[in-house]
Amino acid sequence: MFAKKSKTISSWGAVFAWAFLAGLLALVAIQLNSAQRGVLTRGEPAPEFTLTTFEGEVIGPENLVGKVVLVNFWASWCKPCEQEAAALQSAWELYEPRGDVLFVGVDYADTQNEALAYLKRFAITYPNGPDLGIRIYYAFRARGVPETFIINKLGEVAFVKIGPFESLDEITMAIDRLLEP
Amino acid sequence: MKSLAVSLLLVLMLGIFVASAAAQEGGPTPHPDEVNAIARNLYCPVCANVPLDVCGTAACAQWRQQIADLLTQGYTEQQIYDYFVQQYGPSVLATPPASGFNWLIYLLPPAVVLLGALFLSRGLLNWKCKPAKRQLAHKKSAKDKYAQHLEDELRARR
Numbered sequence: 001m002f003a004k005k006s007k008t009i010s011s012w013g014a015v016f017a018w019a020f021l022a023g024l025l026a027l028v029a030i031q032l033n034s035a036q037r038g039v040l041t042r043g044e045p046a047p048e049f050t051l052t053t054f055e056g057e058v059i060g061p062e063n064l065v066g067k068v069v070l071v072n073f074w075a076s077w078c079k080p081c082e083q084e085a086a087a088l089q090s091a092w093e094l095y096e097p098r099g100d101v102l103f104v105g106v107d108y109a110d111t112q113n114e115a116l117a118y119l120k121r122f123a124i125t126y127p128n129g130p131d132l133g134i135r136i137y138y139a140f141r142a143r144g145v146p147e148t149f150i151i152n153k154l155g156e157v158a159f160v161k162i163g164p165f166e167s168l169d170e171i172t173m174a175i176d177r178l179l180e181p
Numbered sequence: 182m183k184s185l186a187v188s189l190l191l192v193l194m195l196g197i198f199v200a201s202a203a204a205q206e207g208g209p210t211p212h213p214d215e216v217n218a219i220a221r222n223l224y225c226p227v228c229a230n231v232p233l234d235v236c237g238t239a240a241c242a243q244w245r246q247q248i249a250d251l252l253t254q255g256y257t258e259q260q261i262y263d264y265f266v267q268q269y270g271p272s273v274l275a276t277p278p279a280s281g282f283n284w285l286i287y288l289l290p291p292a293v294v295l296l297g298a299l300f301l302s303r304g305l306l307n308w309k310c311k312p313a314k315r316q317l318a319h320k321k322s323a324k325d326k327y328a329q330h331l332e333d334e335l336r337a338r339r
Binding site for chain 2: 013017020024027075076077109110111113114130132133134135
């Protein structure tokens with residue numbers, strides 16, 4: 001009687017141990033898969049995000065519909081970001097009057113005073129805000145700064161730039177082809 | 182007498198100036214050790230696995246300055262951790278908060294140790310018991326063999 005009960009407990013223990021191990025392996029597999037997916041690529045739907053700018057303006061999915069959106073990840077401590085800052089601002093001044101192009105600066109792992117000083121130094125006027133909780137950065141599966149994603153009017157990632165833009169022409173070339181009818 | 186009054190007035194004005202300057206600052210500048218005591222419990226996402234107190238990048242230097250600024254503003258240690266979690270997410274903490282999937286970190290090691298101990302103890306018990314059983318079974322079978330042989334002999338003699 002006792003031996004039978006003990007055997008039942010032992011077989012349930014084995015089932016539990018194997019189920020536990022399988023669950024653990026599944027968890028590791030999911031983590032590994034998400035870690036190895038790499039940066040968002042062209043054609044993938046752009047992740048939805050909401051950014052509150054340093055001025056308190058909220059930019060959400062409703063502000064992006066039907067627009068070409070340039071999402072630039074930057075930080076004040078990032079030296080390569082400085083190389084493209086002026087070109088990005090020039091491009092914004094070029095496209096802002098059209099109304100169908102939006103630039104969004106996402107400040108990654110930064111401190112507010114230094115970020116504001118950076119924006120002032122490069123006279124940047126397009127919407128910029130801190131990436132609270134680093135959620136937008138992870139949603140775009142970014143791997144560093146600067147990184148820029150251009151989203152077409154259908155809400156798909158149409159262009160990815162790892163590292164700084166070399167010139168204003170490089171930015172306009174990427175955007176213009178998305179504005180063609 | 183007049184010069185004494187002027188001097189006193191000057192000293193008083195200087196005192197008021199220093200006091201107002203200190204009040205504007207928000208408090209005394211924290212010692213680097215105070216900053217590092219908090220920084221060693223934080224990790225910046227830019228430099229993987231390097232605690233903030235020893236990390237040499239510009240980003241980490243800015244974060245340490247941020248800690249100093251918050252201490253000057255009168256934030257407590259816990260309030261500073263909360264601020265950093267709100268700004269940069271829970272992964273900045275050296276000790277993850279016990280919530281959601283993070284519970285696994287706290288539950289898994291003791292559970293594995295417990296299960297290991299259970300299997301080990303069972304294994305040891307079996308290892309200890311089995312030879313005795315086997316010996317008994319062997320003895321019994323040997324005895325049966327002789328008994329059978331004896332009975333066969335007796336049967337043959339009858």
